[in-house]
Amino acid sequence: xxxxxxxxxxxxxxxxxxxxxxxxxxxxxxxxxxxxxxxxxxxxxxxxxxxxxxxxxxxxxxxxxxxxxxxxxxxxxxxxxxxxxxxxxxxxxxxxxxxxxxxxxxxxxxxxxxxxxxxxxxxxxxxxxxxxxxxxxxxxxxxxxxxxxxxxxxxxxxxxxxxxxxxxxx
Amino acid sequence: xxxxxxxxxxxxxxxxxxxxxxxxxxxxxxxxxxxxxxxxxxxxxxxxxxxxxxxxxxxxxxxxxxxxxxxxxxxxxxxxxxxxxxxxxxxxxxxxxxxxxxxxxxxxxxxxxxxxxxxxxxxxxxxxxxxxxxxxxxxxxxxxxxxxxxxxxxxxxxxxxxxxxxxxxxxxxxxxxxxxxxxxxxxxxxxxxxxxxxxxxx
Numbered sequence: 001x002x003x004x005x006x007x008x009x010x011x012x013x014x015x016x017x018x019x020x021x022x023x024x025x026x027x028x029x030x031x032x033x034x035x036x037x038x039x040x041x042x043x044x045x046x047x048x049x050x051x052x053x054x055x056x057x058x059x060x061x062x063x064x065x066x067x068x069x070x071x072x073x074x075x076x077x078x079x080x081x082x083x084x085x086x087x088x089x090x091x092x093x094x095x096x097x098x099x100x101x102x103x104x105x106x107x108x109x110x111x112x113x114x115x116x117x118x119x120x121x122x123x124x125x126x127x128x129x130x131x132x133x134x135x136x137x138x139x140x141x142x143x144x145x146x147x148x149x150x151x152x153x154x155x156x157x158x159x160x161x162x163x164x165x166x167x168x169x170x
Numbered sequence: 171x172x173x174x175x176x177x178x179x180x181x182x183x184x185x186x187x188x189x190x191x192x193x194x195x196x197x198x199x200x201x202x203x204x205x206x207x208x209x210x211x212x213x214x215x216x217x218x219x220x221x222x223x224x225x226x227x228x229x230x231x232x233x234x235x236x237x238x239x240x241x242x243x244x245x246x247x248x249x250x251x252x253x254x255x256x257x258x259x260x261x262x263x264x265x266x267x268x269x270x271x272x273x274x275x276x277x278x279x280x281x282x283x284x285x286x287x288x289x290x291x292x293x294x295x296x297x298x299x300x301x302x303x304x305x306x307x308x309x310x311x312x313x314x315x316x317x318x319x320x321x322x323x324x325x326x327x328x329x330x331x332x333x334x335x336x337x338x339x340x341x342x343x344x345x346x347x348x349x350x351x352x353x354x355x356x357x358x359x360x361x362x363x364x365x366x367x368x369x370x371x372x
Contacts, residue, residue, distance in 0.1 A: 089305065089324075089331030091224045093264070096271035099329040100296055127267040130240050130260070131226045 001046060008042040011065055022067040026150070030059025032079040032086075033139040035146030036072065055146040072151040073158055076144040077105035083140045094137025097128030101144060113159035122148065184252040199243040199254055200228055210256050211265065211285055213355060214306040215244045219315050225306055227285070229264050231255040240264070262289055270295040272304045276356040279304070302358035303333055309350035309359050319343045322350065322359075333359070335366035
């Protein structure tokens with residue numbers, strides 16, 4: 001792939017677009033410790049600096065194209081589920097941070113999200129990122145952070161959905 | 171004579187919490203702080219054991235040539251002109267959350283409770299998962315490094331990591347030793363041993 005090619009060209013030109021006439025929702029770079037960019041940033045060129053600035057570093061070079069049916073909360077959950085098994089478990093911020101973030105994300109995906117969950121996720125990801133022993137812990141929350149940056153409304157909508165029936169009962 | 175001279179040459183002045191502290195090359199921030207009676211909390215550190223850097227409760231701010239990093243004081247070597255801050259908003263926030271993580275596993279540990287009070291950690295912040303072990307590894311490392319027996323070890327990884335006695339070794343070595351028991355910050359170790367013991371006697 002030539003650097004400087006836009007992501008749009010890669011997805012729609014070389015890749016042939018999204019199957020079954022679906023709309024594109026996000027492109028995820030760098031695997032389980034990478035980040036996602038939304039459809040609106042598709043004209044970004046493939047470039048280390050440009051993508052890093054957007055919170056989606058190229059990393060090992062993998063590119064995952066996600067269509068409109070994908071839940072971005074589930075994407076973050078999926079990567080942390082992978083990483084909890086990759087963590088060696090030696091240091092507390094990584095082992096316990098991933099454990100707690102995964103628990104909250106699973107709850108949100110299962111319709112058991114609570115108000116304050118997003119703020120707690122942000123706080124945990126900050127501590128895990130700053131205090132972990134190695135790069136796995138330091139970057140484990142990167143997909144979560146990037147989905148919170150561009151798809152926060154999805155997190156809010158998932159939690160809101162849970163809240164609404166309760167309010168109706170009142 | 172020569173030795174003395176070398177020692178003098180390797181003396182380093184660093185600053186910890188605004189106080190000038192004399193340290194020697196090769197020392198960690200924690201050792202330099204302890205020498206100057208400046209307290210940095212630790213959970214997985216033991217003077218007889220190699221630095222481990224697992225609990226991260228000793229995280230401090232280390233500033234060098236204008237760059238500030240968050241580092242584990244038990245591992246980070248002192249360096250000329252190093253400026254260390256043992257308390258800051260960032261450091262306290264990290265320590266508070268580490269304690270909250272660990273209190274979900276061992277809510278009754280006196281050592282954790284004392285630190286929780288200091289850093290305003292809420293023991294009920296995270297759902298209880300009472301494994302009672304905080305995986306500081308003091309028992310594992312003491313047995314390996316000091317006793318050289320490896321009767322207790324870590325098994326599995328990530329959130330599934332735990333300590334376990336090796337019954338074949340423990341049956342021979344532990345009855346008359348038990349030196350690791352008082353090191354355990356949560357007393358889970360003794361329970362794990364009793365379980366192993368009863369299993370082995372069966």
